[in-house]
Amino acid sequence: MKSPSDESKDGLTVTPPKKWAAGVPAVVHALEYSLQQTSPRKTAVDLLTMNQVDGTDCPGCAWADPAPGHRNRNEYCENGAKHINDEATGKRVTEDFFRAHPVSDLAGRSDMWLNQQGRLTRPMVKRPDSDHYEPISWHDALNLLAEELRALDTPDEAVFYTSGRVSNEAAFVLQLFARAFGTNNLPDCSNMCHESSGYALHETLGTGKGTVSLNDLHHADLIFVVGQNPGTNHPRQLSALEEAKLNGARVIAVNTLPEAGLLRFKNPQKARGLVGQGVEIADRFLHIRAGGDLALFQGLNRLLLEAEDERPGQVLDHDFIGANTSGFEEFSEHARQISWDDVITATGLTLEEIEAVGADVLRSERVIVCWAMGVTQHKHGVPTIREIVNFLMLRGNLGRAGAGACPVRGHSNVQGDRTMGVWEQMPDAFLDALQREFGFDPPRAHGLDSVNAIRAMGEGRIKVFLGVAGNFVRAAPDSTVTEEAMRTCRLTAHISTKLNRSHTVCGRTALILPTLGRTERDVQAGGEQFVTVENSMSEVHTSRGRLKPASKLLLSEVAILCRLARRTLDGRVDLPWQEFETDYGAIRDRIARIVPGLHDLNRRVTRPGGIRLPNPVNEGVFPTAVGKALFTRNAWEMPEVPEGHLLLQTLRSHDQWNTVPYTANDRYRGIHGSRRVVLVNPEDLAELGLSAGQQVDLVGVWRDAAERRAEGFEVVAYPTSRGSAAAYYPETQVLVPLDSVADISNQPTSKAVLVRLERTV
Numbered sequence: 001m002k003s004p005s006d007e008s009k010d011g012l013t014v015t016p017p018k019k020w021a022a023g024v025p026a027v028v029h030a031l032e033y034s035l036q037q038t039s040p041r042k043t044a045v046d047l048l049t050m051n052q053v054d055g056t057d058c059p060g061c062a063w064a065d066p067a068p069g070h071r072n073r074n075e076y077c078e079n080g081a082k083h084i085n086d087e088a089t090g091k092r093v094t095e096d097f098f099r100a101h102p103v104s105d106l107a108g109r110s111d112m113w114l115n116q117q118g119r120l121t122r123p124m125v126k127r128p129d130s131d132h133y134e135p136i137s138w139h140d141a142l143n144l145l146a147e148e149l150r151a152l153d154t155p156d157e158a159v160f161y162t163s164g165r166v167s168n169e170a171a172f173v174l175q176l177f178a179r180a181f182g183t184n185n186l187p188d189c190s191n192m193c194h195e196s197s198g199y200a201l202h203e204t205l206g207t208g209k210g211t212v213s214l215n216d217l218h219h220a221d222l223i224f225v226v227g228q229n230p231g232t233n234h235p236r237q238l239s240a241l242e243e244a245k246l247n248g249a250r251v252i253a254v255n256t257l258p259e260a261g262l263l264r265f266k267n268p269q270k271a272r273g274l275v276g277q278g279v280e281i282a283d284r285f286l287h288i289r290a291g292g293d294l295a296l297f298q299g300l301n302r303l304l305l306e307a308e309d310e311r312p313g314q315v316l317d318h319d320f321i322g323a324n325t326s327g328f329e330e331f332s333e334h335a336r337q338i339s340w341d342d343v344i345t346a347t348g349l350t351l352e353e354i355e356a357v358g359a360d361v362l363r364s365e366r367v368i369v370c371w372a373m374g375v376t377q378h379k380h381g382v383p384t385i386r387e388i389v390n391f392l393m394l395r396g397n398l399g400r401a402g403a404g405a406c407p408v409r410g411h412s413n414v415q416g417d418r419t420m421g422v423w424e425q426m427p428d429a430f431l432d433a434l435q436r437e438f439g440f441d442p443p444r445a446h447g448l449d450s451v452n453a454i455r456a457m458g459e460g461r462i463k464v465f466l467g468v469a470g471n472f473v474r475a476a477p478d479s480t481v482t483e484e485a486m487r488t489c490r491l492t493a494h495i496s497t498k499l500n501r502s503h504t505v506c507g508r509t510a511l512i513l514p515t516l517g518r519t520e521r522d523v524q525a526g527g528e529q530f531v532t533v534e535n536s537m538s539e540v541h542t543s544r545g546r547l548k549p550a551s552k553l554l555l556s557e558v559a560i561l562c563r564l565a566r567r568t569l570d571g572r573v574d575l576p577w578q579e580f581e582t583d584y585g586a587i588r589d590r591i592a593r594i595v596p597g598l599h600d601l602n603r604r605v606t607r608p609g610g611i612r613l614p615n616p617v618n619e620g621v622f623p624t625a626v627g628k629a630l631f632t633r634n635a636w637e638m639p640e641v642p643e644g645h646l647l648l649q650t651l652r653s654h655d656q657w658n659t660v661p662y663t664a665n666d667r668y669r670g671i672h673g674s675r676r677v678v679l680v681n682p683e684d685l686a687e688l689g690l691s692a693g694q695q696v697d698l699v700g701v702w703r704d705a706a707e708r709r710a711e712g713f714e715v716v717a718y719p720t721s722r723g724s725a726a727a728y729y730p731e732t733q734v735l736v737p738l739d740s741v742a743d744i745s746n747q748p749t750s751k752a753v754l755v756r757l758e759r760t761v
């Protein structure tokens with residue numbers, strides 16, 4: 001596939017990767033981006049309210065805030081600042097813009113260009129057979145959408161996609177609307193993100209959420225950071241790791257790349273960080289082969305079992321295992337049989353390296369494992385996380401202070417959206433509660449997840465697609481297949497803040513429904529509103545926008561969804577949409593009656609710090625089918641990489657937010673001026689007969705034999721682990737086969753795409 005014109009293609013310069021993250025340059029870079037986007041005065045105003053009590057929750061990521069009273073005056077990071085200012089930009093996309101740029105023109109623009117045009121300002125419609133978006137009133141836009149929905153043969157011909165940016169209130173209203181309408185087709189970005197974590201944790205522990213708090217991290221003895229690039233994607237996690245280290249913790253980084261943030265951290269919030277050498281983050285760096293993490297944890301588990309044989313009663317936590325778990329004997333028998341040769345081949349590590357980590361574990365009373373996309377977006381994502389749970393359970397590292405499982409979430413409210421019922425397969429208990437509260441029968445058949453929604457569209461089974469935040473067309477794998485599927489819809493509609501590819505690859509009719517961003521004041525008939533969100537550590541708290549809305553014509557997400565629901569369900573299901581829109585407190589009253597742990601939400605959530613949702617594991621309860629935590633036996637196959645091929649991971653640069661690149665630079669990795677680069681280990685380059693600076697096409701290899709090609713990449717020699725390569729998402733989305741999904745979770749394997757590099761000059 002030809003890439004849309006990308007202004008960033010010229011002038012690649014490569015410098016050595018950085019050995020530390022954050023510090024003064026980070027602050028300066030954020031400010032530079034801020035100043036390009038907004039006025040300095042506004043920047044200062046926005047940022048000082050970020051992540052403060054009664055301030056705006058940073059939409060940058062889901063990392064938790066320190067307890068009230070322990071927050072920095074600047075409780076945000078470089079990338080949070082960029083993200084905020086990207087939303088607070090002074091640039092506007094107007095009617096004139098759409099007059100000047102037909103859809104066919106927009107379709108040829110890069111993701112970066114589309115985003116840089118500024119904030120969307122008014123509802124727009126693209127009519128069938130027209131190449132232009134033209135203005136439409138809210139009244140007509142919502143009627144058009146409602147009429148299309150009402151005209152469907154079955155509610156299952158509609159799909160309602162959400163991205164984790166959406167507040168609890170909007171998410172709750174959306175799922176209520178979809179279910180009252182009659183479908184569970186509620187795919188979300190989580191299907192492509194931490195779905196593997198959800199499945200593995202649910203199955204083994206009976207709850208899909210992480211078990212640790214920030215305080216636990218601060219007081220752990222040993223922290224694993226696996227398949228994560230916190231210096232870029234969760235910079236405030238580095239502050240937590242720094243604090244843990246100052247308290248004596250050791251950190252083990254497991255990654256296919258030596259990421260700057262894993263090596264050394266200069267804390268921009270502290271004088272020491274501004275002038276000094278910073279704190280070394282990783283005590284050990286395991287340069288693992290792609291997809292080797294399951295084998296690593298299995299190896300560690302075997303070492304722990306053998307240590308117990310040598311020192312019976314001193315290594316494993318028999319009390320925990322006996323009282324709380326099931327399946328230990330079967331697991332133990334399996335783990336003892338794994339072959340070290342296989343472990344060493346799969347991980348690319350030496351036995352000594354693994355034994356050294358084993359010794360660290362034995363010395364540590366409190367162990368935490370953090371992980372993100374380098375684990376979940378692999379074929380064996382689910383079994384890998386199950387094996388991490390085995391590892392934690394062996395020494396009772398669950399349900400006590402300083403220990404536990406820490407899936408590090410991406411979008412700022414992705415966890416909250418699930419708590420609110422945005423999931424295509426919510427359990428019956430939730431649906432029963434909806435039924436009791438609202439008196440309609442929610443559909444029980446599971447709906448479509450993201451991958452299955454694309455399949456269904458491709459088969460012509462979906463007529464209406466509504467995207468609530470996000471950029472589905474670019475977030476989803478297999479661009480050619482996904483784009484073709486999207487174009488089969490009669491109507492596609494997106495509730496968005498900024499222009500993106502999903503507006504340009506659309507159904508016969510398409511709607512752009514512009515909305516308030518989280519930084520903006522939200523005033524409804526009942527007065528000024530706040531919303532609530534839930535972070536990666538299950539803390540639910542308020543977020544209040546302060547800025548003047550980007551346009552007078554913007555409606556809030558809640559208002560759009562309530563008005564749409566009213567029009568669509570009129571005469572079918574009678575629900576208090578008007579009341580919800582007037583005062584979001586009315587929505588929270590209902591949430592409080594439906595979601596366990598959120599009782600009395602309206603009163604409790606406004607207390608500084610909000611509410612921490614209880615995690616049963618921390619109360620010694622494991623709500624699995626058998627009422628105990630499960631040890632599991634996890635088999636794996638080595639990924640088959642034929643000679644001359646590499647396993648490509650598609651990842652984020654330092655200057656992008658998911659599908660939205662901000663600049664063509666990736667400072668910590670030393671890449672400047674181009675995103676069309678492929679990072680390959682120098683020894684692999686030599687074997688492939690390639691060298692740095694050459695131009696190549698990335699050619700995907702998959703069993704369906706379809707040609708998947710990403711053109712015009714420059715080779716960069718980089719210390720990726722042997723046999724793997726790295727390139728940026730979403731440019732490489734075209735290479736990820738729709739059917740290449742993680743076992744069980746159906747999550748695209750965006751970190752393991754088989755490719756060959758084809759020289760073009």
Ligand SMILES: Nc1nc2c(c(=O)[nH]1)N[C@H]1C(S)=C(S)[C@@H](COP(=O)(O)OP(=O)(O)OC[C@H]3O[C@@H](n4cnc5c(=O)[nH]c(N)nc54)[C@H](O)[C@@H]3O)O[C@H]1N2
Nearest residue numbers: 079227229233254290291372373374410411651652657658
């Ligand atoms: N600034 C910024 N912040 C963000 C985002 C953003 O785009 N920009 N996105 C947000 C979202 S939605 C998410 S989900 C998170 C994503 O946060 P991350 O998971 O940190 O994101 P990725 O860039 O996908 O990086 C994956 C990491 O896993 C490593 N890796 C790849 N394969 C393997 C493997 O097989 N084993 C191991 N051990 N490591 C591997 C890669 O080298 C890389 O360091 O960040 C959130 N925060």
Ligand SMILES: Nc1nc2c(c(=O)[nH]1)N[C@H]1C(S)=C(S)[C@@H](COP(=O)(O)OP(=O)(O)OC[C@H]3O[C@@H](n4cnc5c(=O)[nH]c(N)nc54)[C@H](O)[C@@H]3O)O[C@H]1N2
Nearest residue numbers: 163193469470471475495496497498500650658659729750
């Ligand atoms: N190849 C590959 N694919 C991946 C990944 C990968 O690592 N590799 N990562 C996956 C992951 S982890 C995720 S989470 C998904 C991300 O998938 P999405 O969440 O769908 O994508 P985003 O890029 O976050 O969406 C950006 C758009 O959201 C809209 N937006 C921003 N803020 C708001 C708001 O406040 N309200 C509303 N209504 N709209 C808003 C803007 O219009 C913007 O253009 O992508 C997945 N896809």
Ligand SMILES: [Mo]
Nearest residue numbers: 193194410411
């Ligand atoms: Mo994500």
